[in-house]
Amino acid sequence: xxxxxxxxxxxxxxxxxxxxxxxxxxxxxxxxxxxxxxxxxxxxxxxxxxxxxxxxxxxxxxxxxxxxxxxxxxxxxxxxxxxxxxxxxxxxxxxxxxxxxxxxxxxxxxxxxxxxxxxxxxxxxxxxxxxxxxxxxxxxxxxxxxxxxxxxxxxxxxxxxxxxxxxxxxxxxxxxxxxxxxxxxxxxxxxxxxxxxxxxxxxxxxxxxxxxxxxxxxxxxxxxxxxxxxxxxxxxxxxxxxxxxxxxxxxxxxxxxxxxxxxxxxxxxxxxxxxxxxxxxxxxxxxxxxxxxxxxxxxxxxxxxxxxxxxxxxxxxxxxxxxxxxxxxxxxxxxxxxxxxxxxxxxxxxxxxxxxxxxxxxxxxxxxxxxxxxxxxxxxxxxxxxxxxxxxxxxxxxxxxxxxxxxxxxxxxxxxxxxxxxxxxxxxx
Amino acid sequence: xxxxxxxxxxxxxxxxxxxxxxxxxxxxxxxxxxxxxxxxxxxxxxxxxxxxxxxxxxxxxxxxxxxxxxxxxxxxxxxxxxxxxxxxxxxxxxxxxxxxxxxxxxxxxxxxxx
Numbered sequence: 001x002x003x004x005x006x007x008x009x010x011x012x013x014x015x016x017x018x019x020x021x022x023x024x025x026x027x028x029x030x031x032x033x034x035x036x037x038x039x040x041x042x043x044x045x046x047x048x049x050x051x052x053x054x055x056x057x058x059x060x061x062x063x064x065x066x067x068x069x070x071x072x073x074x075x076x077x078x079x080x081x082x083x084x085x086x087x088x089x090x091x092x093x094x095x096x097x098x099x100x101x102x103x104x105x106x107x108x109x110x111x112x113x114x115x116x117x118x119x120x121x122x123x124x125x126x127x128x129x130x131x132x133x134x135x136x137x138x139x140x141x142x143x144x145x146x147x148x149x150x151x152x153x154x155x156x157x158x159x160x161x162x163x164x165x166x167x168x169x170x171x172x173x174x175x176x177x178x179x180x181x182x183x184x185x186x187x188x189x190x191x192x193x194x195x196x197x198x199x200x201x202x203x204x205x206x207x208x209x210x211x212x213x214x215x216x217x218x219x220x221x222x223x224x225x226x227x228x229x230x231x232x233x234x235x236x237x238x239x240x241x242x243x244x245x246x247x248x249x250x251x252x253x254x255x256x257x258x259x260x261x262x263x264x265x266x267x268x269x270x271x272x273x274x275x276x277x278x279x280x281x282x283x284x285x286x287x288x289x290x291x292x293x294x295x296x297x298x299x300x301x302x303x304x305x306x307x308x309x310x311x312x313x314x315x316x317x318x319x320x321x322x323x324x325x326x327x328x329x330x331x332x333x334x335x336x337x338x339x340x341x342x343x344x345x346x347x348x349x350x351x352x353x354x355x356x357x358x359x360x361x362x363x364x365x366x367x368x369x370x371x372x373x374x375x376x377x378x379x380x381x382x383x384x385x386x387x388x389x390x391x392x393x394x395x396x397x398x399x400x401x402x403x404x405x406x407x408x409x410x411x412x413x414x415x416x417x418x419x420x421x422x423x424x425x426x427x428x429x
Numbered sequence: 430x431x432x433x434x435x436x437x438x439x440x441x442x443x444x445x446x447x448x449x450x451x452x453x454x455x456x457x458x459x460x461x462x463x464x465x466x467x468x469x470x471x472x473x474x475x476x477x478x479x480x481x482x483x484x485x486x487x488x489x490x491x492x493x494x495x496x497x498x499x500x501x502x503x504x505x506x507x508x509x510x511x512x513x514x515x516x517x518x519x520x521x522x523x524x525x526x527x528x529x530x531x532x533x534x535x536x537x538x539x540x541x542x543x
């Protein structure tokens with residue numbers, strides 16, 4: 001644990017040694033014991049509290065900037081830049097997001113009314129005329145032109161707006177399309193009551209900002225879909241050979257050992273129930289541990305004494321949240337590629353720890369099997385794949401990157417005939 | 430002795446030796462951690478006597494010194510707390526590391542709703 005609690009313990013021991021030296025040996029007369037203990041306790045507390053911050057490093061500039069950005073969200077209508085920084089449409093073109101966006105934009109436009117529509121309906125309306133223009137109403141007739149051509153439409157006469165209310169104060173409108181990349185998904189409409197048109201460039205600029213937000217929302221949605229797809233791929237990837245081999249093993253024991261056969265069938269059922277029933281991207285380590293145990297016991301039924309396993313589990317890690325189906329593929333790799341290639345077999349070690357100071361969960365899967373040749377290891381490290389390669393490690397790395405960004409570590413060390421060690425560190429959840 | 434219709438013991442009570450070994454090692458870590466805390470607090474009482482004059486000469490309620498209050502009441506409360514914490518954690522660890530899917534597992538049988 002290079003950045004865990006052990007270095008901190010060493011620093012604290014050094015601190016107390018230095019304290020003793022300075023206050024009791026070098027100082028004349030020596031300080032009182034109580035004073036020394038109090039100073040030492042204070043310094044130790046400062047070290048323990050400050051250590052995680054020091055490990056995390058200086059706060060990024062982006063994070064520093066986010067505080068004023070958050071503050072400006074409350075100052076609706078101060079600047080267009082403030083509107084650009086706020087992200088009410090980051091969750092897509094929803095009624096709630098549109099309402100907040102319209103309320104944010106309306107004060108910017110000198111009292112003009114603002115409406116946001118999807119392809120058919122008004123999602124939000126703010127400003128004069130809000131009494132009879134409500135969300136859920138059909139969009140004004142000129143909207144169709146903006147949607148079909150993907151260009152801004154200018155409405156210079158109130159009659160063209162198609163509003164049935166005779167007291168409607170709206171006279172002109174500028175209708176700009178909203179896109180989420182390539183598709184036109186709605187419009188931004190700015191109305192005025194004085195007969196003048198809101199400058200087209202302003203409306204198109206605002207529509208551009210909102211379109212950018214919608215595009216980001218679409219990208220986020222696709223990213224989530226990609227992560228879901230990777231998890232589904234991993235679920236579907238449970239090797240059919242594993243099922244065939246396990247069923248063959250069970251069949252071979254059916255006549256000689258009915259009790260073990262029953263146990264294996266229950267374990268096989270547990271194994272597939274876990275794969276199918278697990279929802280979401282995270283699970284408690286205790287659940288994943290049960291899944292790994294089930295898998296290993298099935299493999300041990302097949303390989304017998306050739307596959308040995310040693311679990312070394314920290315009590316605190318059992319309730320930590322870890323990504324689902326991450327540990328079992330690592331153990332499967334260790335057995336499939338490490339141990340079964342050796343005639344005498346070997347031992348897989350699963351070690352799991354929690355470091356509360358750095359708030360990380362560390363999982364190590366090690367084997368003393370055949371190891372990975374240097375060229376293959378380099379290929380794996382570079383993320384290259386060839387036909388016939390499994391997709392376990394690349395899938396795991398992709399999912400971890402999607403879930404944690406850069407806040408995880410996946411290290412693989414291996415030497416031929418010396419075994420393989422896979423270290424995984426994730427934030428403690 | 431099971432009768433003829435007894436379905437027998439549930440399969441999840443058959444843990445492999447490696448699993449029992451792992452649970453034992455984790456429980457040992459729990460025990461050692463609590464013993465360390467226990468020993469640390471116990472050792473702190475005489476150490477404080479040497480380090481802080483207030484510890485043995487100060488007066489709390491009823492004229493008791495802090496050391497007297499600690500040895501008369503505090504240590505017993507601490508022993509009870511440590512024992513309770515150790516027993517609770519040990520039970521939770523055993524439940525999570527041995528047997529079936531346990532309390533955290535997804536519930537229900539049959540195919541998923543989706």
